[in-house]
Amino acid sequence: MSTSSGKYLIIGCGNTERGDDAAGVLVARRLRELGAHALEHSGEGLALMESWKGCDSVILIDAVVTGAAPGAITVWDGNLAPMIGDTRGCTTHAFGVAEAVELARVLGRLPHRLSIYGIEGRSFDLGGAPSQEVAEAVERLVQQLVQQ
Numbered sequence: 001m002s003t004s005s006g007k008y009l010i011i012g013c014g015n016t017e018r019g020d021d022a023a024g025v026l027v028a029r030r031l032r033e034l035g036a037h038a039l040e041h042s043g044e045g046l047a048l049m050e051s052w053k054g055c056d057s058v059i060l061i062d063a064v065v066t067g068a069a070p071g072a073i074t075v076w077d078g079n080l081a082p083m084i085g086d087t088r089g090c091t092t093h094a095f096g097v098a099e100a101v102e103l104a105r106v107l108g109r110l111p112h113r114l115s116i117y118g119i120e121g122r123s124f125d126l127g128g129a130p131s132q133e134v135a136e137a138v139e140r141l142v143q144q145l146v147q148q
Contacts, residue, residue, distance in 0.1 A: 020121030064118030071133030078114030
């Protein structure tokens with residue numbers, strides 16, 4: 001996990017009180033256990049845009065619902081592909097990750113490189129634990145990111 005120049009940031013988004021929505025936060029926590037610098041974030045859009053301010057390269061991880069199998073990991077280049085209409089985030093905020101990316105694009109405030117990793121969720125019940133599929137995907141993604 002390195003970049004040749006500039007500030008590099010990993011942000012795991014989610015809510016640990018809503019089942020599979022914890023995916024991004026769990027990735028960030030596991031990366032920190034392994035010695036990497038990773039932030040936990042609720043996914044609230046305006047605060048998210050502020051958290052990556054001044055960063056050249058950002059990896060953003062969040063739970064998604066796209067219709068894929070639970071635990072599937074999808075990667076988007078946030079600088080190329082619009083997110084609104086492509087995926088429905090599982091945020092409890094009306095202005096979440098997808099909206100933050102699109103607003104940042106319009107305002108010219110996207111990082112030079114923005115990689116978005118979505119972990120497909122299936123259960124977002126308040127007070128629920130992450131599903132087994134998501135827990136396994138968290139570990140797969142952590143290992144993938146550590147090897148980069």
